[in-house]
Amino acid sequence: MTRLLDPRSVRELATRLGLRPTKQRGQNFVVDANTVRRIVTTAGVTADDVVLEIGPGLGSLTLALLDAAAGVVAVEIDELLAGALPATVADRSPEHADALTVVTADALAVRTLPRTPTRVVANLPYNVSVPVLLHLLETFPDWRHGLVMVQAEVADRLAAGPGSRTYGVPSAKMAWWAETARVGSVPAAVFWPVPNVESGLVRITRRPPPETTADRAHVFAVIDAAFAQRRKMLRSALAGLAGSSAAASEALTAAGVDPTARGETLDVAAFARIAERLPVTPGPRART
Numbered sequence: 514m515t516r517l518l519d520p521r522s523v524r525e526l527a528t529r530l531g532l533r534p535t536k537q538r539g540q541n542f543v544v545d546a547n548t549v550r551r552i553v554t555t556a557g558v559t560a561d562d563v564v565l566e567i568g569p570g571l572g573s574l575t576l577a578l579l580d581a582a583a584g585v586v587a588v589e590i591d592e593l594l595a596g597a598l599p600a601t602v603a604d605r606s607p608e609h610a611d612a613l614t615v616v617t618a619d620a621l622a623v624r625t626l627p628r629t630p631t632r633v634v635a636n637l638p639y640n641v642s643v644p645v646l647l648h649l650l651e652t653f654p655d656w657r658h659g660l661v662m663v664q665a666e667v668a669d670r671l672a673a674g675p676g677s678r679t680y681g682v683p684s685a686k687m688a689w690w691a692e693t694a695r696v697g698s699v700p701a702a703v704f705w706p707v708p709n710v711e712s713g714l715v716r717i718t719r720r721p722p723p724e725t726t727a728d729r730a731h732v733f734a735v736i737d738a739a740f741a742q743r744r745k746m747l748r749s750a751l752a753g754l755a756g757s758s759a760a761a762s763e764a765l766t767a768a769g770v771d772p773t774a775r776g777e778t779l780d781v782a783a784f785a786r787i788a789e790r791l792p793v794t795p796g797p798r799a800r801t
């Protein structure tokens with residue numbers, strides 16, 4: 514029988530390790546067993562799943578995931594935490610100790626994993642949650658479903674559609690890879706240390722990218738440019754990529770987009786149509 518972590522055991526573990534949680538690494542640990550159970554249930558984890566967890570920390574979510582899944586691959590940047598996790602699992606969930614694989618690495622740099630994940634479930638480090646998600650979607654194509662906890666504001670942005678106040682670069686880029694929905698909120702009080710933001714749960718369901726002849730990096734460069742100055746009309750925002758605002762207007766019109774519209778009104782398929790009509794300029798690659 515797995516013993517999930519509670520507030521006292523989280524603090525005891527941290528003290529034993531001499532851990533000082535850092536903001537820089539987004540180290541806020543869940544201390545509430547009901548919250549981790551809820552995440553695992555909402556994620557729909559099954560006994561066939563190999564779950565990729567980013568940032569297992571002290572193991573709060575990992576223990577609950579191991580109870581439900583065939584295996585967990587946990588990628589943790591902090592050597593102290595990564596080193597301590599197998600012993601925590603052996604102590605609290607010995608029957609699942611062999612189902613855990615810990616990878617000590619920066620999730621943003623991981624390109625291979627010891628097992629192929631079918632699902633991603635994670636309480637993501639908040640400062641890098643969007644780049645980590647985009648990296649996982651691009652690098653590991655086999656996972657189809659995900660549930661992640663992120664800062665509430667970021668959850669809104671990830672799930673926003675065109676025309677919404679919160680629609681922006683993360684929403685449009687996520688839409689290239691997946692359908693994204695906000696499926697819950699989590700109060701700050703379930704963490705130690707208590708963060709000064711609320712959290713949101715986001716469900717991710719992979720889908721085929723828009724049909725386009727444009728390269729994804731080029732589409733992402735167009736998205737970056739369109740939102741770089743949110744209030745600018747597209748013909749001005751894309752002038753740099755197109756060479757001039759007249760060339761941008763021409764490409765936009767050919768793509769069926771009003772040159773005076775703003776980026777916040779366009780879905781990812783429209784960005785792809787625009788990218789098809791804009792020259793690929795050498796220079797810094799689009800951020801993923």
Ligand SMILES: C[S@@+](CC[C@H](N)C(=O)[O-])C[C@H]1O[C@@H](n2cnc3c(N)ncnc32)[C@H](O)[C@@H]1O
Nearest residue numbers: 538542543568569570573589590619620636638
């Ligand atoms: C919000 S905490 C979540 C901890 C644990 N999953 C929980 O729910 O209690 C984020 C975790 O991600 C780790 N982390 C931060 N940046 C990372 C990165 N770039 N790659 C992998 N892990 C990272 C932190 O060390 C920390 O353990």
